[in-house]
Amino acid sequence: MSRLPPVPDWAPALAARACAREGTAPPEILWGRVRRRGHPMRLQGGVASYAVNDGHLSHGQLQRAGGRRVIKVWAGVDERDARLVFLHELAHWIAGDAHAPAFWDCAWRLYRRYLSAHLDFALAREAPYRVEAIKAASRAGVPGAARMLEERAAARTRSRRGRRAAVGRA
Numbered sequence: 001m002s003r004l005p006p007v008p009d010w011a012p013a014l015a016a017r018a019c020a021r022e023g024t025a026p027p028e029i030l031w032g033r034v035r036r037r038g039h040p041m042r043l044q045g046g047v048a049s050y051a052v053n054d055g056h057l058s059h060g061q062l063q064r065a066g067g068r069r070v071i072k073v074w075a076g077v078d079e080r081d082a083r084l085v086f087l088h089e090l091a092h093w094i095a096g097d098a099h100a101p102a103f104w105d106c107a108w109r110l111y112r113r114y115l116s117a118h119l120d121f122a123l124a125r126e127a128p129y130r131v132e133a134i135k136a137a138s139r140a141g142v143p144g145a146a147r148m149l150e151e152r153a154a155a156r157t158r159s160r161r162g163r164r165a166a167v168g169r170a
């Protein structure tokens with residue numbers, strides 16, 4: 001008997017819909033549960049890394065298993081978050097491994113279609129991971145993304161000015 005929990009019904013259904021619309025075949029899916037604390041969260045295919053996880057957050061990976069590629073999600077207790085992670089990995093399946101602009105454009109296309117009630121959550125979750133995620137969110141018209149980019153640019157300008165001032169005093 002496998003100790004893995006069953007793949008929830010929504011995941012293959014979502015993969016089938018999303019992949020049909022994107023013109024590609026759906027991937028195989030594996031499901032696991034995230035461990036409650038101290039999970040070694042150095043992820044390559046996942047959404048974010050956290051030293052300590054309270055059990056809410058999920059992570060995922062587009063794995064290679066033999067010649068196949070399989071999406072695996074380690075699900076936390078927040079289903080909205082599990083969906084976000086699943087869609088992130090689905091975007092890798094569709095648009096490639098690299099966190100390149102084309103990947104993020106695909107990810108936000110999927111978030112807008114299938115996670116539209118939680119775009120603010122998606123932005124908060126993806127923003128700390130890669131600035132490219134915010135740029136793509138801004139291109140996709142996600143509310144708050146353009147302002148987040150402006151604030152980051154302003155913060156960078158302030159820190160550059162700060163460094164110049166420090167050099168000037170030396």
Ligand SMILES: [Zn+2]
Pocket residue numbers: 044045046047088092099
């Ligand atoms: Zn990724």
